[in-house]
Amino acid sequence: GAGVSQTPSNKVTEKGKYVELRCDPISGHTALYWYRQSLGQGPEFLIYFQGTGAADDSGLPNDRFFAVRPEGSVSTLKIQRTERGDSAVYLCASSPTIRRTRENNEQFFGPGTRLTVL
Amino acid sequence: AQKVTQAQTEISVVEKEDVTLDCVYETRDTTYYLFWYKQPPSGELVFLIRRNSFDEQNEISGRYSWNFQKSTSSFNFTITASQVVDSAVYFCALSGGFQGAQKLVFGQGTRLTINP
Numbered sequence A: 001g002a003g004v005s006q007t008p009s010n011k012v013t014e015k016g017k018y019v020e021l022r023c024d025p026i027s028g029h030t031a032l033y034w035y036r037q038s039l040g041q042g043p044e045f046l047i048y049f050q051g052t053g054a055a056d057d058s059g060l061p062n063d064r065f066f067a068v069r070p071e072g073s074v075s076t077l078k079i080q081r082t083e084r085g086d087s088a089v090y091l092c093a094s095s096p097t098i099r100r101t102r103e104n105n106e107q108f109f110g111p112g113t114r115l116t117v118l
Numbered sequence B: 001a002q003k004v005t006q007a008q009t010e011i012s013v014v015e016k017e018d019v020t021l022d023c024v025y026e027t028r029d030t031t032y033y034l035f036w037y038k039q040p041p042s043g044e045l046v047f048l049i050r051r052n053s054f055d056e057q058n059e060i061s062g063r064y065s066w067n068f069q070k071s072t073s074s075f076n077f078t079i080t081a082s083q084v085v086d087s088a089v090y091f092c093a094l095s096g097g098f099q100g101a102q103k104l105v106f107g108q109g110t111r112l113t114i115n116p
Helices: none
Strands: A003-008 A008-015 A017-025 A031-037 A043-048 A053-056 A064-067 A075-079 A088-095 A111-118 B001-003 B010-014 B019-020 B024-026 B032-040 B046-052 B059-063 B064-069 B074-079 B086-096 B108-113
Touching: A003 A088, A008 A017, A017 A111, A031 A075, A043 A064, A043 A075, A075 A088, A088 B108, B001 B086, B010 B019, B019 B108, B024 B074, B046 B059, B046 B064, B074 B086
Parallel strands: A008 A111, B010 B108
Antiparallel strands: A003 A017, A017 A075, A031 A043, A031 A088, A043 A053, A064 A075, A088 A111, B001 B024, B019 B074, B032 B046, B032 B086, B059 B064, B064 B074, B086 B108
């Protein structure tokens, strides 16, 4: 089946502009995660959704960052007033949530969106 | 707080050598999960393995093996008879709790280069 897809694959914008990054999770996966990966670093958690609601947004760096998942499937990460420091690869992941076992399942990652803020 | 440390930034070996990637973690959770992911040059993270904190049994999958030791908070990854295709950045990650879905805390990664 199809994996996690992210669009666009690359986004170049100017400082101060608004951007939206889209994530299409694996069909049926209830949990969706956003991470940010800077060059030479491991991914850093931003936010995670269980269904439509944000279950943990503790990783969002400030109020310029916001994410939604209105129908419990596709998610959009929104960044306002972009800054050069926002340049990174933004990764989306999804995982199934097996309520019966309540185990932490592996997350399946998309190819990422490379954001460059000039 | 949770933390994952991969002290080896880069490793370079000749093909067919065995190589071990180290991972040390910190957590206050009594139930937690450990993961290894591979990030090839294409950039997409590929899941390799998941272990829960109650299962210290070592695991072998083909040329890959994992050594989980709670006493030293380590979850090391060994590739036997390495191949050029194993060249990638490898990440160790940790998630805590027992609630069905949790964020991953990643280490800094180890860049592994296998030379022909």
